Amino acid sequence: MSKVITLRLAEEEYKAISTAAEAEHRPISNFITTRVLEDIEASYYVDSIEMAQIKSDRKLLGKLQAGHLDAKKRRGKFIG
DSSP states (O other): OOOOOOOOOOHHHHHHHHHHHHHTTOOHHHHHHHHHHHHHHHHHSOOHHHHHHHHHOHHHHHHHHHHHHHHHTTOSOOOO
16 A cells, blocks of 8 residues: 655755656656655665675684574674
8 A cells, every 4th residue: 555755845855856756757745756766775785795705714614603593592792
């Protein structure tokens, strides 16, 4: 189900977003939604090159596995 939100923008921000959305022939709401979701994906998930580097680092994989096992056994302390 769709949700409606209110977004307060300065005039300059609105003009910049509106111009960019218009250039892509999309409504402002679709433009904003698409860009935000792209940013989330880019900043929260690992791309294929980075994942290949992680998988090729045996020392790192060992540490990750040990940390996972410790967490499963509830060993160690949570530092937040």
